Amino acid sequence: MLFRKLGILTIITIYLLVLAGGIVRSTGSGMGCPDWPKCFGMLVPPTDVSQLPPNYQEIYAEKLHGEVEFNATKTWIEYANRLVGAFTGLVVFATFIASIYYYFKKDRVIVYLSFLGVILIGANGALGKYVVDSFLKPGVVTLHMLLAVLVVFVLLYSIARAWSEVIKVEKIENKSTLNRLLILTLVVSTSQVLLGTQVREAIDKVIANPLFGYDRNTWIEQMGLPFMIHRSYSLLILALHVYLIVHLKKNINAEGLIYKFMLTLLVIVVIEVLSGIIMAYFGVPAYIQPIHLTLAILSLGIQFIIYLLTNSERVFKARTELSIVKN
Incomplete structure (x- = not known):
């Protein structure tokens, strides 16, 4: 069934997103893109400082708290993290649509949980924006992680309910x-x-x-x-x-x-x-x-x-x- 396959893909992408976020944190790339959703005001971030305005340090000085030296590696690590996040959001939404098709009449709890997954992913994305805007404010990062754990639990439950149709009770x-x-x-x-x-x-x-x-x-x-x-x-x-x-x-x-x-x-x-x-x-x-x-x-x-x-x-x-x- 498509929903069960999408469910597995959803869980995989969420864990890839966690891994990507961990790479961002470990490399200190959290502020590689000082703005959101664009990066240095661009849909596709620059690869060289020459692509930025001459006064980019003044433009982003407040957001970067004085750390205004452009680093292409950190910028693209953060940008890749955002791409993985966007892809994860699309997969979670596709799973929700599939849940309506397969389970709206059979088991609406799966539909409700899938929809809650969409809401939580969106909320975590918005919180991710705040993490950037607050310059990795203490406490906010922890809340960001807690919400990610909640997303995992909610989606695992909805997917497990679907797989329960074919799993033998022990x-x-x-x-x-x-x-x-x-x-x-x-x-x-x-x-x-x-x-x-x-x-x-x-x-x-x-x-x-x-x-x-x-x-x-x-x-x-x-x-x-x-x-x-x-x-x-x-x-x-x-x-x-x-x-x-x-x-x-x-x-x-x-x-x-x-x-x-x-x-x-x-x-x-x-x-x-x-x-x-x-x-x-x-x-x-x-x-x-x-x-x-x-x-x-x-x-x-x-x-x-x-x-x-x-x-x-x-x-x-x-x-x-x-x-x-x-x-």
């Missing part, structure tokens, strides 16, 4: 205990992602300090409490996932879909922790930061899918409604 023992453990893992993991944005904001403050900003090897020791909490949380998250997979192994079919998702999740969390260790001990390499962020959001998505699958008879009503219609 028998699960001790479901109430498992649900509490899954909810705890989701809450702690989401908190860790938000703490990560606080660490990133702490890095921005260090970068702004002329004594330390150019030496990545000094960043960690300058960040203080946000980093210490974030690092300690990673150990808690790893322990939670190990305990979760042990609990799952005892109560579900080891050949089932849930168990396979859980193994995938454990691998992702281990790699994520390793990437955090690399950043802590090797001067926060720019190429590791977006990987670390994307893995964090990916793990949240898989956790949410596992929760939906373990509660399929309650949250996936589409199958029941379809069987009623057929009979």
Whole structure:
């Protein structure tokens, strides 16, 4: 079915957008385009300073807070991020249109959730504009990330409801205990992602300090409490996932879909922790930061899918409604 295929494409593009945003942040390209939606007043940004007005530094001095030296690499990184964002918006909207065609009479919850996804993507795009206008204002970046996580959850739920038509319900023992453990893992993991944005904001403050900003090897020791909490949380998250997979192994079919998702999740969390260790001990390499962020959001998505699958008879009503219609 077209909707299910579009749904998978939607999730892929959203994670690509998260990765693109991480690259923007790690390379310090957030202000590569000082205006929005255009870039230096152009639909296609310049590749050389000669393409800008002679007084461009005066024009954009206020928005760039004095950082007015044109950097083509940073400009095009930010511009590519915007292109990925625009493409993601189009895919999400196409998914919404497909939901109307396939599910308006069968399961309108899917339609409503798809529409909410469109609204949230648009709201996050508008918030992205404010991030630029506010010169990466602390707190706004965290809200931007929180909204991105919410978009992932909403669209995953709508797509999972559609796929529930063809996914077999698994028998699960001790479901109430498992649900509490899954909810705890989701809450702690989401908190860790938000703490990560606080660490990133702490890095921005260090970068702004002329004594330390150019030496990545000094960043960690300058960040203080946000980093210490974030690092300690990673150990808690790893322990939670190990305990979760042990609990799952005892109560579900080891050949089932849930168990396979859980193994995938454990691998992702281990790699994520390793990437955090690399950043802590090797001067926060720019190429590791977006990987670390994307893995964090990916793990949240898989956790949410596992929760939906373990509660399929309650949250996936589409199958029941379809069987009623057929009979």
